[in-house]
Amino acid sequence: KNQVEQSPQSLIILEGKNCTLQCNYTVSPFSNLRWYKQDTGRGPVSLTIMTFSENTKSNGRYTATLDADTKQSSLHITASQLSDSASYICVVKGAGNMLTFGGGTRLMVKP
Amino acid sequence: DAGVIQSPRHEVTEMGQEVTLRCKPISGHDYLFWYRQTMMRGLELLIYFNNNVPIDDSGMPEDRFSAKMPNASFSTLKIQPSEPRDSAVYFCASTYRGGGTEAFFGQGTRLTVV
Numbered sequence: 001k002n003q004v005e006q007s008p009q010s011l012i013i014l015e016g017k018n019c020t021l022q023c024n025y026t027v028s029p030f031s032n033l034r035w036y037k038q039d040t041g042r043g044p045v046s047l048t049i050m051t052f053s054e055n056t057k058s059n060g061r062y063t064a065t066l067d068a069d070t071k072q073s074s075l076h077i078t079a080s081q082l083s084d085s086a087s088y089i090c091v092v093k094g095a096g097n098m099l100t101f102g103g104g105t106r107l108m109v110k111p
Numbered sequence: 112d113a114g115v116i117q118s119p120r121h122e123v124t125e126m127g128q129e130v131t132l133r134c135k136p137i138s139g140h141d142y143l144f145w146y147r148q149t150m151m152r153g154l155e156l157l158i159y160f161n162n163n164v165p166i167d168d169s170g171m172p173e174d175r176f177s178a179k180m181p182n183a184s185f186s187t188l189k190i191q192p193s194e195p196r197d198s199a200v201y202f203c204a205s206t207y208r209g210g211g212t213e214a215f216f217g218q219g220t221r222l223t224v225v
Contacts, residue, residue, distance in 0.1 A: 034213065041218075041219075042218060042219070043115070043202055043204070043216030043217050043218055043219055044154075044202075044214075044216050045216070046213045046214075049213070089153075089154065091214075098167075099144070099156070099214060101146075101153060101154040101155075101156070102153070103152075103153035104153055104154075
C-alpha cells in the first residue's frame, strides 16, 4: 500500500532557528515528491518538487533533499520567520496522476 | 487565472440535510480532485476526474457521498444525508497531464454538520 509518513507531527521553534522536517514514503512506482505549505484556512501551495534524479533543491530559505534509495525526504527551513508557521505536507506522485499525501507537520514559530 | 474556486467557503448545516460543494478548476486543467481534510486523518483523496470522467472513487467514504463533473469547468460534491462526522474541510484541486505537475488547490469549504 502506498504510504507517506511525516515526522514530527508538530514542532515549536523560536524565530530565527532552523528546523528539519522528515518524510518517508513507500509509493511505487515513484514519479516525484513535492513539499506543500498550508497556511491556516488556506489550501496547500507547492514549495518544491523533487524528481528521482535530484538530491537537493532550494527555494529561498527552504531546502528539500531526496534519497530515492531509502525513500526519504527532508525539508530544512533556515532562519525561521513567524510567517513560516503552517502545516507542511509531503506529497508523492506515483503512477498516473495519483498523489499520496503525508499527514503533515504542524510548525509553529514563536517570537 | 483566478485559480481553483470553491464555494461556499463555509457551510453549517443540520444533520440529515443535503450539502452541495462546488468547484471551478483552473481553465485548461484536465484532472480534478476532491479531498477531505481533518485533524485526525489529514488530507484524504475522495475521488478524481480526468476529462470529466470519474477515474477513481475508492476514497468516497459511503454512498451518501457523490460527485459529478458535468463539464470541464465545474464539479460538485454532494453529501446526502449529512452527518456530524462529515464535518471537515473539503478541498478541490486541479492539474494537467504531464510529469511533475503541481496540484493547485482551492481555498476549501469548511463544512460543519450539527
